[in-house]
Structure formats: structure tokens, C-alpha cells
Amino acid sequence: MTTMTDAAPARVYQAHAKPAWRRALLTREAAIIAILVLVVVVALAAVPNFDSPLTVTYLLRDVAPILLIALPMTLIIITEEIDLSVASIVGLSSVMTGILTQAGLPFPVAAVVAVLVGTIAGAFNGFLVTVVGLPSLAVTIGTLALFRGIAVGLLGTTAITEFPEEWTDLAKANIPGTPIPVIMIPFAVLAIVFAIVLHFTPFGRSLYAIGLNKEAAAFSGIDVGRTKFLLFVFSGAVSGFAGVYFTLLYSNARGDNAMGMELQVIAAVLLGGVSIFGGRGALHGVIAGVLLIGTLGSALRLANVTSDIINVITGVLLIVSVVSSSLLAWLHSRRAAAIGKREGRRRSMPDSPAPSQ
Incomplete structure (x- = not known):
């Protein structure tokens, strides 16, 4: 005799239960934008020199690595995984760029090898998560220390500061006639590619399905392991590219480059509306989240606010974004449960007797 057990209900987001204008405007992403x-308007009115073109240039230069890494991180978190090793991969890629350039390799070759090293690091993360079956949180905490240790071990306390001038000038250059750095061009290309993949392809829909219920996704024919492996490979490759840019921007290859950047990336992704529990998020919200944190930090620095206070504000924003996401999901589930109970009671009520003549 077999017994039936109640399976845990799958989390479902009713994406089209409301009118189109409400789906477009009454969202977390729209709120972040x-x-x-609002922050830009207030800063323009109240913060000296915030309206300077130089402020825009430095702001976009500083957030460019975070913007780049946030693209694959968004996809990873949507599948209910996480990658805490991205900043360490940036540091390792930076060190490889410096060592190979110092050894006499042409810079383009050194850069390609550095990106390849980042790709291999991401593949290593993906192998441990998808093949060995370890939790991504534990894996990437471990590889965070591993990759950083390798980077520091290769250079020690020294730094490499000699790079071809034409490449460092390119990293610091602006699009002619604008205060927008040239790095925004490859970022825009990658953002368009990631947005199309996430929002307009079966692969992107499979990411949301995995985040909502990976068992159901597997039964529907999605190769969950291969999909997650590819996401970690993408994350490693983009982090490697960010490491090359970071090295050129600051003309500095050190093992401790980008220390702590993983927290900025994750904070921006969660602030941009991606659910830490998976299954929900959009790239335009993430980009707005990165720009919000960068703009707020830039305005506060111009207003002579210390970096410690800026870190506190960033931490508060992250906590509020996570708590609000969980609270909204809880309220939605309570409302759905209440509606279900009312419908159940209505169906169980006997029909009223016909009035007597």
C-alpha cells in the first residue's frame, strides 16, 4: 500500500495577473529607478560640483567593474545560487595581466590569457557546484580565499605599475565629446546581450524556472546542472575582463585589487530587485541599483561624508532591500491564502432554498 505525501507548493510569481501599466510601473525595479x-536631482541641487562632467566620468569609471560583474551575477542569483569569488577572480586576473606583461608578452595576449584564467576559475566553481554537488555559498567562500591567496602568493607585497601607455590611456579615455568613459561601450554591448538572453530566450526563461523550482525545471527537460555551470563560467570570464580593466584604469596589478567588491556587486543586484531566493529579477533594475549605490557614494564623498558612513548607508540599503522583498512575498502569500479560504468557504456553502410561493 502506498501513501501519498503533500509536496511543498512551488513558488509562483503571477507575472501577468495585473494590467500592463501596473506591471511596468508598480515594481521594485521602477521604484529603484x-x-x-530623486538622488540625482537632490545631489544636483545640494552637492557642490556634482554637476561637473568630471564627476560623471569618475562615477562611471568607478562603477564600471561592478556593472560588468553584476550582469552574470544577476543570472546566478535568479537560479538561487551565488558567487562570492568574483572579486578574487578580478584580483587574480589583474595579477596575471601584470606578470605576463612584465614578462614581455604583448598586452593583448596577456589580457586574453588573464580572461581565460578567470574563465577557468569560474568553471572550477561551476564544477564543484554542479558536478560535485556542493552549495555555491560554501564553494565560493572557499574559492574566494583560494583565488585571492594565489593572487597574493604570485606577487607578494609588490605591485606591477608599468603597462603600455596606449592601453592605460584607452581605459581612462572618454567617448569623444562626452563625459562617458569608453568602457561603457563594451558594457552596453554585454548588457544588451545579457538582457536579450535573460528576457527573450528559452534559456533565460529556464533560469527563472530553475530559481522557482529546480526539481520541476528538471522534470520539464531543463538541464539544470549544465545551465548553472555555464553561468559560473560566464561569471568567471566577465570578472576576468573586469580585472584587466581594473588593472589598466589604476595602472596597478596587485594581489589585493578589488578587495571587497563582491559585497558591492551583491548589494547592487539585490537592491535592484533580484530575489535572494531565486526566480525573480530584471537587468534594468540591477543596473539602476548599481548606479544608485555609485551615485549616492559619489554625492556623499563630495559632501565630505566619511567612507565609514557611506558603508553603513550601503549596508542599510542592502538590508532594507532583502527585508522588503521577503515582506512583500509574505504579504502576497497571506493574501493568496486568504482568497483561497474565502473561495473554499463559498463553494462549500449549500445552495439557498427557493422562496416559498
């Missing part, structure tokens, strides 16, 4: 616009 509105807050970003």
Missing part, C-alpha cells in the same frame, strides 16, 4: 532619479 525613481529613487535614483
Whole structure:
């Protein structure tokens, strides 16, 4: 005799249960964009020199590595995984760029090898998560220390500061006639590619399905392991590219480059509306989240606020974003449960007797 057990209900987001205008405007992503616009307006009115083109240039230069890494990180978190090793991969890629350039390799060759090293590091993470079956949180905490240790071990306390001038100038250059750095061009290309993949392809829909219920996704024919492995490979490759840019921007290859950047990336992704529990998120919200944190930090620094206070504000924003996401999901589930109970009671009520003549 077999017994039936109740399976845990799958989490479902009713994406089309509301009118189109509400789906477009009454969202977390729209709220973050509105807050970003508000911060910019207030900073322009109240912070000296915030309206300078140089402020825009330095702001975009500083957030460019975070913007780049946030693209694959968004996809990873949507599948209910995480990659804490991205900043260490940036540091390792930076060190490889410096060592190979110092050894006499042409810079383009050194850069390609550095990106390849980042790709291999991401593949190593993906192998441990998808083949060995370890939790991504534990794996990437371990590889965070491993990759950083390798980077520091290769250079020790020394730094490499000699790079071809034409490449460092390119990393610091702006698009002619604008205060926008040239690095925004490859970022825009990658953002368009990632947005198309995530929002307009079966592969992107499979990521949301995995995040909502990986068992159901597997039964529907999605190769969950291969999909997650590819995401970690993408994360490693983009982090490697960010490491090359970071090295050129600051003309400095050190083992401790980008220390702590993983927290900035994750904070921006979660602030941009991606659910830490998987299954929800959009790239435009993430980009707005990165720009919000960068703009707020830039305005506060111009207002002579210390970096410690800026870190506290960033931490508060992260906590609020996670708590609000969980609270909204809880309220939605309570409302759905209440509606279900009312419908159940209505169906169980006997029909009223016909009035007597």
C-alpha cells in the first residue's frame, strides 16, 4: 500500500495577473529607478560640483567593474545560487595581466590569457557546484580565499605599475565629446546581450524556472546542472575582463585589487530587485541599483561624508532591500491564502432554498 505525501507548493510569481501599466510601473525595479532619479536631482541641487562632467566620468569609471560583474551575477542569483569569488577572480586576473606583461608578452595576449584564467576559475566553481554537488555559498567562500591567496602568493607585497601607455590611456579615455568613459561601450554591448538572453530566450526563461523550482525545471527537460555551470563560467570570464580593466584604469596589478567588491556587486543586484531566493529579477533594475549605490557614494564623498558612513548607508540599503522583498512575498502569500479560504468557504456553502410561493 502506498501513501501519498503533500509536496511543498512551488513558488509562483503571477507575472501577468495585473494590467500592463501596473506591471511596468508598480515594481521594485521602477521604484529603484525613481529613487535614483530623486538622488540625482537632490545631489544636483545640494552637492557642490556634482554637476561637473568630471564627476560623471569618475562615477562611471568607478562603477564600471561592478556593472560588468553584476550582469552574470544577476543570472546566478535568479537560479538561487551565488558567487562570492568574483572579486578574487578580478584580483587574480589583474595579477596575471601584470606578470605576463612584465614578462614581455604583448598586452593583448596577456589580457586574453588573464580572461581565460578567470574563465577557468569560474568553471572550477561551476564544477564543484554542479558536478560535485556542493552549495555555491560554501564553494565560493572557499574559492574566494583560494583565488585571492594565489593572487597574493604570485606577487607578494609588490605591485606591477608599468603597462603600455596606449592601453592605460584607452581605459581612462572618454567617448569623444562626452563625459562617458569608453568602457561603457563594451558594457552596453554585454548588457544588451545579457538582457536579450535573460528576457527573450528559452534559456533565460529556464533560469527563472530553475530559481522557482529546480526539481520541476528538471522534470520539464531543463538541464539544470549544465545551465548553472555555464553561468559560473560566464561569471568567471566577465570578472576576468573586469580585472584587466581594473588593472589598466589604476595602472596597478596587485594581489589585493578589488578587495571587497563582491559585497558591492551583491548589494547592487539585490537592491535592484533580484530575489535572494531565486526566480525573480530584471537587468534594468540591477543596473539602476548599481548606479544608485555609485551615485549616492559619489554625492556623499563630495559632501565630505566619511567612507565609514557611506558603508553603513550601503549596508542599510542592502538590508532594507532583502527585508522588503521577503515582506512583500509574505504579504502576497497571506493574501493568496486568504482568497483561497474565502473561495473554499463559498463553494462549500449549500445552495439557498427557493422562496416559498
